[in-house]
Amino acid sequence: MEDRDIVELYWQRSEHALEETAKKYGKYFFTIANNILGSSEDANEIVNDTYLGAWNSMPENRPTVLSSYLGKITRRLAIKRLEAREADKRGGGEVSLVLEELSGCISAGQSVERELEQAELSSAIDRFVMSLPLTERRVFLCRYWYLDSISDIVKSSGFSQSKVKSMLHRTRKKLKLYLEKEGMYDET
Amino acid sequence: MMKPEDLLYAVGEVNDEAVNDARFGEPVRHGRGLRRAVTIALAAALLLAMSVTVVAYVGAGDWFKAFFTHLNSNLTQGQQQFIDDSAVEIGESITCEGYTLTLESVIMDSQRLYAKVVIQAPEDVDLKTARCDMYYALYVEVKGEKYYIGRGGSIDEMYTDRMGESNVLTMMIEQFIKLPEEVYAKDPGSITYELLVGNLNFASILEPEKTWTLEGEWNFCFQPKYIQSAKELLDEPISIMMGDVDCEWNSKEYSDPQKYGKTWMATLQSIQITPMGMYAICERPDANERGLWYGYGNYARVVMDDGTIVDVRTLGASKSSEEYYEEWFYDFLAPVDLSKADYLEFEDGTKIPIN
Numbered sequence: 001m002e003d004r005d006i007v008e009l010y011w012q013r014s015e016h017a018l019e020e021t022a023k024k025y026g027k028y029f030f031t032i033a034n035n036i037l038g039s040s041e042d043a044n045e046i047v048n049d050t051y052l053g054a055w056n057s058m059p060e061n062r063p064t065v066l067s068s069y070l071g072k073i074t075r076r077l078a079i080k081r082l083e084a085r086e087a088d089k090r091g092g093g094e095v096s097l098v099l100e101e102l103s104g105c106i107s108a109g110q111s112v113e114r115e116l117e118q119a120e121l122s123s124a125i126d127r128f129v130m131s132l133p134l135t136e137r138r139v140f141l142c143r144y145w146y147l148d149s150i151s152d153i154v155k156s157s158g159f160s161q162s163k164v165k166s167m168l169h170r171t172r173k174k175l176k177l178y179l180e181k182e183g184m185y186d187e188t
Numbered sequence: 189m190m191k192p193e194d195l196l197y198a199v200g201e202v203n204d205e206a207v208n209d210a211r212f213g214e215p216v217r218h219g220r221g222l223r224r225a226v227t228i229a230l231a232a233a234l235l236l237a238m239s240v241t242v243v244a245y246v247g248a249g250d251w252f253k254a255f256f257t258h259l260n261s262n263l264t265q266g267q268q269q270f271i272d273d274s275a276v277e278i279g280e281s282i283t284c285e286g287y288t289l290t291l292e293s294v295i296m297d298s299q300r301l302y303a304k305v306v307i308q309a310p311e312d313v314d315l316k317t318a319r320c321d322m323y324y325a326l327y328v329e330v331k332g333e334k335y336y337i338g339r340g341g342s343i344d345e346m347y348t349d350r351m352g353e354s355n356v357l358t359m360m361i362e363q364f365i366k367l368p369e370e371v372y373a374k375d376p377g378s379i380t381y382e383l384l385v386g387n388l389n390f391a392s393i394l395e396p397e398k399t400w401t402l403e404g405e406w407n408f409c410f411q412p413k414y415i416q417s418a419k420e421l422l423d424e425p426i427s428i429m430m431g432d433v434d435c436e437w438n439s440k441e442y443s444d445p446q447k448y449g450k451t452w453m454a455t456l457q458s459i460q461i462t463p464m465g466m467y468a469i470c471e472r473p474d475a476n477e478r479g480l481w482y483g484y485g486n487y488a489r490v491v492m493d494d495g496t497i498v499d500v501r502t503l504g505a506s507k508s509s510e511e512y513y514e515e516w517f518y519d520f521l522a523p524v525d526l527s528k529a530d531y532l533e534f535e536d537g538t539k540i541p542i543n
Contacts, residue, residue: 028211067212068204075200121194122201129202133502134209141210144199163521166259170501177341 003066010058017058018051025067029074035147036078037085046081050074075145121184128178132171139164140171248293249275251304255347255360260521264496270463270523271295276413284404286310289385291408292358296365296381298417300464300519301326303361303383305342308353315357316350317394323387326363329380329409330371337365364517366467383408418460418467419526421540425471427453429536457513459540463526466500466518469508490520490542491530498522500532 001020009017029050033043053073063069129137139157142148148156153164249272256271257263263271274295281290288308295302305322309315325339342361349358361383371379385406392398458469466488488500499521508515529542 063204065204065208068207071207072200072204076197079196079200118194118197122198125195125198126202129199129206137206138210141199141202141207144196145202145207145210160262162258163260 003063007058007062007066010054011062013059018055021051021054021066021070025070028067028071032071032074032146033078035149036075036082042081042085043078046074046078049077053077124179124182124184125175128175132174136167136171139167143168248277249295251275251293251358252295252302255302256522258347260499263522266525266528267523270525274413274463274523276410278408278410280408280410282406282408284406285402287388287402287404289406289408291383291410294410294412295464296412297462297464298367299365299460299462299467301361301363301365301381302464303363305359305361305385306352307357307359307388309355309357311355313355315390316354318357318390318392320348320357320359321389322359322361322385323389324361324363324383324385326365327382327384328367328371329382330374330378333374334382335368335371337367338363362519364465364467364519366515379411381410381412383410418462419542421459421461421532421542422456425455425457426538426540427455428534428538429453459532461524461526461532461542463523464520466520466532468516468518470514470516471512472514488518488532488534490524490532491539492524493528493530498524 001024006017006020006024009020026047029047030043033046033050034040037043037046050070050073054070057073061069129140132140135157139153139159142153142156143150150161150164153159154161157164159167249268252271252275253263253268256267274297275293276295277293278291279293281288283289286309290306290308292304292306294304307315307320307322322342323339324342326337328335328337340361340363342359347360350356352358367379385408386403388402388404390400390402455471456468457471458467460467488502490498490500492498500518501521502516502518506515506517526542531539531541533539
């Protein structure tokens with residue numbers, strides 16, 4: 001089924017939307033989540049949460065690239081799960097709960113400022129990524145958006161391992177210079 | 189302070205089309221089959237060669253061979269020969285602020301310079317667990333007159349060796365060279381190059397908050413053994429269709445996502461090629477409105493007489509001193525023996541004979 005038809009199903013609040021999404025993109029979401037979490041069990045949970053996120057975000061939104069739109073939901077959820085898991089490891093299960101509780105105590109101003117900074121950074125990164133030559137952009141996104149392993153990128157790109165590593169080195173170097181130019185690189 | 193997590197989140201918000209393309213996009217024409225076959229066939233030999241070159245930097249050329257192998261995974265006999273013939277041992281050391289820098293060797297043609305620089309810190313400084321960014325400028329002097337060529341920063345990740353003593357770090361410097369016309373008019377044979385390292389910024393890998401900066405002057409003069417001059421490939425201007433990305437790096441006004449994916453016809457006035465790089469002049473009506481320096485997307489490659497391929501890497505573009513023109517800079521992932529090169533191919537399929 002075409003993406004626009006799936007989106008239409010969401011807008012009609014038809015549960016077939018979820019079936020069709022799972023059929024078309026279930027494996028894709030699983031790969032994204034599994035790359036980040038390294039756990040099939042957790043990844044499956046994130047995939048299910050992605051469907052819930054999709055259901056809740058439409059019809060408010062009408063995405064033009066459904067795969068990326070939903071993939072971003074998967075990615076955000078997986079990173080949040082990873083952070084929670086790391087926090088648990090650091091200080092016991094309560095730490096993440098306490099941090100969550102305390103997050104409501106941060107002043108609105110600080111939170112807005114932080115959000116603005118993050119939005120500015122996202123916008124800068126977007127410009128940077130789109131300025132990259134096609135091949136470098138793909139390799140960069142495979143590594144830092146999809147969190148693919150180097151060996152997976154070697155397989156998908158056909159490049160040698162050293163070329164992939166070298167390309168990523170180059171791109172990180174460019175990114176550092178770019179962030180410096182944009183005034184976003186904090187030397188301290 | 190920005191954290192890596194911030195970048196991870198920020199990358200997550202890039203353009204949907206790009207994210208989709210990275211996973212589901214059409215393959216780019218890279219001649220990958222051949223490269224891959226060559227890579228697989230030679231993998232074991234190359235690994236062996238790499239390990240040998242990495243541990244045994246005995247000749248001036250070996251460091252550069254290891255560097256290009258790192259970039260390209262494959263060096264032909266001819267490419268290795270070119271490196272051996274062109275690399276020059278310098279061995280000049282200068283101490284400033286307690287840090288001794290040694291310009292060990294260089295390899296260059298008339299458009300590219302690579303230099304091996306060894307940093308030796310005081311004995312109690314651990315450079316094995318430090319990153320270093322080195323900032324420098326390049327000048328040439330001919331007949332008593334000095335010309336500024338360019339400046340750059342060599343970032344630790346580019347190519348670094350930490351195999352020596354704990355207070356020693358070896359780094360690569362790279363610089364694109366475009367000599368002023370009057371230098372050629374004087375006497376290119378008597379050119380002396382001057383490399384001025386002015387800033388070393390260190391950061392501990394183990395303790396990221398621990399940083400230190402050295403501001404000094406490590407000023408090296410050297411003369412290359414032999415410089416192969418650039419070969420002009422165009423008798424008359426040609427038009428090529430440029431790649432799918434055309435956006436400025438340093439423009440804060442850039443905000444039009446519709447520009448993503450557009451193509452445009454570029455009129456190239458000149459393409460000058462050397463064994464290690466390429467320089468092109470492009471006529472562009474909106475050149476004056478664009479940023480001074482920006483990245484752009486296009487892919488090119490050099491196809492050799494025997495069918496092997498050397499990838500061309502875009503370093504970026506900048507506004508020319510002439511109105512409505514811009515300059516494009518490229519380097520090659522391995523040296524090219526121009527006498528055995530068949531043609532240069534751009535991403536739109538345009539082929540330009542080299543001989």
